[in-house]
């Protein structure tokens with residue numbers, strides 16, 4: 303026991319999800335088995351749905367806590383970048399004998415891709431303790447990519463403490479979740495995020511026909527539709543929110559994560575849900591202007607300005 307209680311920082315949202323290293327390699331063609339090929343170039347980016355949302359939200363002035371398992375090799379400069387952006391990294395846990403989750407994406411000149419994903423400790427999350435700090439210090443707990451077996455334990459802990467829960471399995475809804483694990487998480491959720499394809503899988507799991515079927519389970523449903531914008535479903539209302547044009551379109555990676563980051567940054571500022579969705583659109587429009595999800599983070603002022611310029615001012 304420490305003799306003196308250190309005041310704990312209050313966070314708006316505890317974000318559970320991946321923190322990854324993304325390596326993109328270009329090859330002239332994909333090699334046949336038992337052959338080698340020279341790489342033409344490779345670039346490495348900081349990524350992971352959890353870290354992306356937390357980093358971008360913090361850069362917009364929000365207070366996220368990141369709850370994520372990485373390996374003992376996790377680069378110190380990545381942790382420093384998260385911390386200095388303003389992310390509470392207390393629950394960014396280095397796990398012994400594991401390597402950091404890594405996504406190796408190999409692309410050929412036709413822009414076809416092959417990806418190798420090393421989940422590192424995220425795959426075995428169920429073995430690890432509930433990262434309680436991110437729940438205890440936050441009003442809302444966000445469950446992004448990661449194992450539902452682990453997240454259902456954390457969500458039960460969060461529910462008992464009266465926290466709001468956001469469910470956002472992202473692409474993993476298709477191959478990590480199934481009907482049962484999705485139903486279990488949905489039962490505890492208050493808000494859900496999905497893109498169009500993820501929404502279709504969610505509806506299949508619950509046997510629903512229209513997006514509104516999810517409102518039997520959550521109070522708010524946010525559906526993103528790429529450059530067509532996003533949709534906000536709340537009990538008695540529906541709102542279609544436009545996407546904001548980027549200055550140039552370079553790489554869509556991280557559009558979804560930055561949308562959530564902008565959404566939460568606005569929510570923490572007490573904005574209405576429609577304004578949160580607009581802030582999400584604006585945040586995403588910056589992130590797709592450069593390669594990687596954490597390379598072009600907007601400030602809150604930049605978000606406001608882009609909305610203003612496009613006739614959607616929220617200030």
Ligand SMILES: Nc1ncnc2c1ncn2[C@@H]1O[C@H](COP(=O)(O)OP(=O)(O)OP(=O)(O)O)[C@@H](O)[C@H]1O
Pocket residue numbers: 497498525526527528529530531532544545546547548551554555556557558559561582583584586587590
């Ligand atoms: N080409 C684009 N132009 C402008 N805004 C975009 C574009 N693509 C995405 N966005 C913004 O980002 C939001 C999220 O994008 P999208 O629906 O593609 O998410 P996603 O499929 O989860 O993407 P990813 O998982 O690859 O990040 C959209 O609602 C929109 O506001």
Ligand SMILES: [Mg+2]
Pocket residue numbers: 472473497558559
């Ligand atoms: Mg996504």
